[in-house]
Amino acid sequence: MPATLVESPIVAEYRRLTPRSAELAAKARQLLPSGITHDSRFLQPYPIYVARAAGSRKWDVDGREYVDYTGGHGALLFGHNHPTIVAAIERQLPLGTHYGAGHEQEIVWAEWVHRLMPSCECVRFTSSGTEATHLALRLARAYTGRNKIMRFAGHFHGWHDHMAFGVGSHFDGRPSIGVLREVADQIVLAPPGDLEAVRSLMDQHADLAAVIIEPTGASWGQLPVLGEFLHALRHETAHRGSLLIFDEVISGFRCAPGGAQQYFGIRPDLTTLAKILAGGLPGGAVGGRRDILDLLSFPDQPGEREKVPHQGTYNANPLSAAAGIAALEMVATTDACARANEYGRRLRLALSEVIREQGASWIVYGSFSGFHIWPNPERLPLSAEQIEAGHYDYRVLKARPRPELLTKLRLGMLIHGVEIFSWPGGPTSAVHTDADLEQTVGAFAATLKMLREEGELI
Ligand code: PLP
Numbered sequence: 001m002p003a004t005l006v007e008s009p010i011v012a013e014y015r016r017l018t019p020r021s022a023e024l025a026a027k028a029r030q031l032l033p034s035g036i037t038h039d040s041r042f043l044q045p046y047p048i049y050v051a052r053a054a055g056s057r058k059w060d061v062d063g064r065e066y067v068d069y070t071g072g073h074g075a076l077l078f079g080h081n082h083p084t085i086v087a088a089i090e091r092q093l094p095l096g097t098h099y100g101a102g103h104e105q106e107i108v109w110a111e112w113v114h115r116l117m118p119s120c121e122c123v124r125f126t127s128s129g130t131e132a133t134h135l136a137l138r139l140a141r142a143y144t145g146r147n148k149i150m151r152f153a154g155h156f157h158g159w160h161d162h163m164a165f166g167v168g169s170h171f172d173g174r175p176s177i178g179v180l181r182e183v184a185d186q187i188v189l190a191p192p193g194d195l196e197a198v199r200s201l202m203d204q205h206a207d208l209a210a211v212i213i214e215p216t217g218a219s220w221g222q223l224p225v226l227g228e229f230l231h232a233l234r235h236e237t238a239h240r241g242s243l244l245i246f247d248e249v250i251s252g253f254r255c256a257p258g259g260a261q262q263y264f265g266i267r268p269d270l271t272t273l274a275k276i277l278a279g280g281l282p283g284g285a286v287g288g289r290r291d292i293l294d295l296l297s298f299p300d301q302p303g304e305r306e307k308v309p310h311q312g313t314y315n316a317n318p319l320s321a322a323a324g325i326a327a328l329e330m331v332a333t334t335d336a337c338a339r340a341n342e343y344g345r346r347l348r349l350a351l352s353e354v355i356r357e358q359g360a361s362w363i364v365y366g367s368f369s370g371f372h373i374w375p376n377p378e379r380l381p382l383s384a385e386q387i388e389a390g391h392y393d394y395r396v397l398k399a400r401p402r403p404e405l406l407t408k409l410r411l412g413m414l415i416h417g418v419e420i421f422s423w424p425g426g427p428t429s430a431v432h433t434d435a436d437l438e439q440t441v442g443a444f445a446a447t448l449k450m451l452r453e454e455g456e457l458i
Contacts, residue, residue: 005044005407008454014411015045020061024049040073040422044407048414053080056432058419066419067436067443069371069426074220074250075275077336077369078327079431085279088326092319105321112328113277113287116258117248119267120287124296125316129249129274130158132284133212135310136270137162140210140243142308143292150201150211150242152192154218154394157247157272162187167218168398192223193390195232202240210270211237212245215260220250220370222423223397226390227264234266243269243292249284250275250427253331254340255368276331279323282314336430340369343437344428347371350441352384358448360457363387364425372425373409377401405456412447 005011015022025046028035036042048060056079058068068080078085092105110123126132137149149162153171157163165176166189175184188205190198202208211233217225237244246268252259253276261268270288277283286293295308314320330336348371351364361376365384374397376382382392400406406424413420418440420426451457 005404008408010408010411010415010450010454011045013415017064017415018046018048018060018062021049022046024061038073042422043410048419055079055081056429056436064417066414066417067432067439069418069420069428069440071421071427071429072280073275073421074254074427075278075280077254077276077340077430078279078330079429080280082326082330082431084330085323085326088279088322089281089319092322095318097319098314098317103316103318103321105318105325106316109316109321109324109328110285112325112332113273113285116253116328116332117261117271117287118258119261119269119289120271120285121290122293123285123287124293124310125312126274126284126286127282127312127314127317128158128284129247129272130160130163130284131312132249132272132274132286133157133163133245133247134160136212136245136247136272136286136288137210138308138310139270139286139288139292139295140245142295144209144241144243146207146209146242148186148188148205148208150188150190150198150205150208152190152213152218152223154192154223154398155212155214155247156219157212157214158249168400171395192218192394193225193229195229198233199236202236202242206240208237208240208242210243210245212247212272214251215246215248215264215266215268216251216255216367216370218394218398219423220427221367222372222425223392223394224365224367224388224390229390230260230264230266234268237269245270245272247272249273251368252276253328254337254427256337257331276327277324278320279325279327281317281320281323283317283320283324334430337369339430340428340432343430343432344369344371347428347432347437347440348384350437351444354441354445354448358445358452358457360448362448366425369428370425371428372423373420375402375405375409377405402456405451408451408454408456409447412450413443415450416443416446418443 025035051061113120113123161179161183173189217223248259252273256263274284299305355362361379363374365387366372
């Protein structure tokens with residue numbers, strides 16, 4: 001990220017349209033580092049502050065309306081405030097928000113997870129996706145008696161110490177600041193999609209407890225993963241006695257009702273879930289083989305064996321359970337996943353057409369209900385089809401050689417009433433409309449024009 005953003009017509013226009021957000025950002029910076037609460041919400045000169053949201057849209061504190069592609073960080077397959085989910089929360093609210101005890105809803109919620117993902121023979125709820133991947137690693141180590149974990153460069157699995165490096169930087173496996181070297185040493189960071197390299201690393205590290213992967217590719221397909229690669233991973237892990245963990249925090253209940261594992265026809269040993277799982281409220285889960293999840297069970301006889309400890313004040317919170325049940329029921333009984341996927345496909349095509357018309361070297365690509373905009377700053381002879389077919393260098397796609405260009409892209413889209421996610425790109429939803437698509441395409445064309453006028457579009 002640039003230390004300071006140089007003023008320009010795009011930046012000036014954004015400032016002109018969002019004075020109240022500027023005020024709130026100045027206030028926020030007094031208390032919140034960088035004025036934000038999640039790294040991916042960082043935007044210079046400041047992000048918009050949102051006052052309300054509904055369906056595919058949100059409104060900022062200056063009264064401006066946006067087509068939303070942040071989608072609750074991927075949690076909102078049904079958009080903001082879907083009436084069925086709101087009604088489920090409203091029914092639960094007067095009945096209590098925290099029992100500190102078991103409740104029927106948590107059983108129904110787990111039944112929905114199992115019905116949609118049969119590999120989840122047992123489920124343990126957590127409060128977030130980060131907690132889910134943390135618990136999955138602990139279970140894998142306890143089950144196998146091995147220490148090391150293989151994960152893939154660029155893939156995101158939350159922010160705990162095992163996952164905090166090698167995502168956007170530190171691709172050599174060095175720990176990011178604040179993470180113990182001893183923890184990082186237990187992570188085998190593999191190049192995504194490179195089966196030969198993976199096999200060779202597996203030969204070198206016979207003590208792999210598990211391999212964890214985002215099965216649709218890093219950051220919702222920013223670094224696409226092919227089905228053959230996933231099938232080979234399934235084979236190699238089973239053959240070598242390591243567990244295969246699908247991190248379906250974002251792909252689960254999204255690319256298909258049963259997630260990537262249903263789409264690719266692969267049964268992982270463990271699955272980590274969050275986002276759509278809890279219908280837009282906080283929540284996560286680890287699901288998987290009964291013999292592995294049984295390590296969380298108390299032994300029949302005291303002292304018979306050691307259990308894996310796991311607590312969490314907000315696990316299976318009743319409000320999250322109510323919202324989650326409503327969401328999963330709609331995933332199972334409607335064509336929501338297919339609609340979000342189809343909108344994603346149309347949006348990728350339409351944005352690519354804008355690029356073609358403007359003679360730019362940018363590339364829009366993605367899969368399922370996701371789109372990624374890559375400005376291709378070096379004008380590499382690469383196409384969306386090549387990237388989607390796995391022919392890319394992950395360091396190139398993850399690199400941010402001209403961060404000010406990406407910032408201005410996001411500002412330009414905001415100026416024209418569209419908020420995209422920081423990748424840049426975003427998840428699409430089942431409630432995005434033709435009007436949203438038209439507005440997004442218009443905003444993209446106008447933004448590219450503004451960038452060209454500023455000499456940023458090469
Ligand atoms: N795993 C994946 C694939 C994710 O996309 C995310 C969040 O974006 C996480 C884990 C972490 O989930 P949470 O933000 O709920 O901790």
